[in-house]
Amino acid sequence: MTVIVECEHVVKRYGDVIAVNDVSLSIEEGEVFGLVGPNGAGKTTLIEMIESLRIPDNGSIGVLGLNPVKEADELREKIGVQLQTTSIQPNIKVKEGIKLFAGLYRQPLANPEELLKTLSLEDKADSRFRKLSGGQKQRVAIALALVNDPAVLFFDELTTGLDPRARKNTWELVKDIKRQGKTIFLTTHYMEEAEELCDRVAVIDFGKIIALDTPENLIRDLGAESKVLFRVEGGDEAAAEFEGLAAVSRVEKIQDEVILYTTDGSATLQELVRFADKQGLRLGDIRTEFPDLDDVFLTLTGRELRE
Template identity: 40%
Template structure:
C-alpha cells in the first residue's frame, strides 16, 4: 500500500465506540406525543447532556434507554444490547441516579453504600473507594437522615457508582442544592468525566451543562431541536455579544449611533450595546473616551436554549444540528 492510500473505515469500530444508539424512537401517552422520531448516538467516554423544558420528553427518553419503558417505535441499543424487554444482564453495567433517590435513612452513609454494593456483589473495598470519590469519607459514620441535601446527592451518585458501571445516568443531580454545594458537586462530576465514564446527564442548569458536557441535545416537544457541543451550538446560533457600559457614559441614542451597534438599551443598571462585531465597537468606544468600566458578555448556551424554546411557542422548531458525529 502506498503512502497516499487510505484504509477504509471499519464500521465495526464505530459500533465498538458507541455506548448508546437511538434510532427513530417515538412514544405516545394518549393524545400526547412525548417523543417524535428521536435519533442520537452517544460515544463511550462521553459526557452527554439532555436539556429541555418540563414535558419535553427527557425523562421518557432516559427511561427508554434504561430499559424502564418500551418505545412505541424505533430501536435502542445500549452497550451492544437492547434494554427492552428488561435486560437483566445489562443492569450491572448501568448506574442510575434519579432525582428522588431512595435511601436507607436509618443506616450510616457507609452502611447504606455497603448494602447497595452487596446487591451488586461488589467488594467492600469498592465502598471505601466510592466514598472517597464523592468526598464522603468524613461522613461515613453519619446517618443518612442527618446528611445535608448536598451530601445526600453525593451519596445518591455513590450508589450509582459503587459497582463500577460502564454507563451512568444522572437525573438532575444538583437540583435543590445551594450554589456552593452545586459547585462542589461539579468537581465530583468532573472527576467522573476524567475517569472516562460514559455519562447521560439531565439538568435545568444551563451553565452546568456548558461547563461539564461534551455534547448536549436540546429536546423541545418530543423532538431534538439541536445537538452539538455547547460551543458549537453557541457559535452556530450567531447570537450577538453584549457590551455593558455605565449608564451615564452616553445616551441610548448616542450608543445606537456607534458604528457596529445593532441595538442599545438600559437594562439591569447598565447601558447594554448588542453587536456582532464587538472588536469594531470596542475600538469606537475606546476612541470616544476609553474602555474603563466596559464589560463584555458573550453569548452562552442559555441564550441558544431560550431561543430554541421560544421558537417552540410559535411552532418554528428548527431541525437538529449535527445529530451524529461524522463516521
C-alpha cells in the same frame, strides 16, 4: 469512537400524550451528553427507557451493545444510575448503603468504601441517609452509581434543588468522573449546567429533540449578537464614535451607558480598549453579555426555559 448509547426513533406514549416522540441520538465513549429541556419535556421518560426502567413503544435502544428490554439484567450490571427522586432506605447509614449496593453487583469495586473519601462523605459515613442535606444525598447517589465501576453513568437532574455552592461542588464531581474516561448521560433544566459540563447537548421539547450539537455550535448557529457595555467616565461621547469598531453592527446609548452590538465580542472589546487609549478616554463598568443556551432555547421555542 465506540458508541455507548444509541437510540433510534424511540417513541413512548402515555395514553394520548406522546412523552417521547421519535428520538434518535448516539453517545460516544468518554462523552458527557446533556439532555436539556423544561419540566415535562420527556427527559426522565427517555433516560429511564435507556436505563431499562421503562419499555419504549417504538424504536430501538442499545446501551453498551445491550438491549435494555431483553437484556435488562446484564445491562443493570454495567450501568451506574442516579434517579431523579434519589432515595435509599431512610434509616440506612451511608457506609452501610454503599456496602449493600456494592454487594448486589457481580463485579463491584474492590474497595467501595473508598468512595466515601472521593465524594467527601467520610464524616457522614455513620449518618443515616434521611438526616443528610440535599447535596450530601446527591453525593451518596453518585457514590451508589459508582459502586460497580460502570462504563456509563446516567444522572437525572442531579443538581435540581441544590443551593449554588452544592451545585458547583457536584459539577466538579461530574468532571472528575469524566476525567476517569467514563461516559455520562445527564438531564438538566439548567442551561448553565449543560454549558458547564456537556460536550454535546440535545435540546428536547414536547418529547422531540429540536437541536443537537456542542453548546458552542448551538450558540454560534443562533447568529445572536453579543453585547459590550460600558460608560465613559467624565465624558459624553456620542454613540456614533464607536460605530467603526471591529464587528460592531450597531450602537445604542441608554442614559450614559454605551451598548455595542457585535458579532464578535472579543474582537470588539480588544479594539475598544485600544481606541479608548488613543482617544484618552477612561472607560468604566465594562461588561459583556454573550448569548447562552438559554437564548438558544428561547430562539428555538419562543419560550423561556423556566417559565
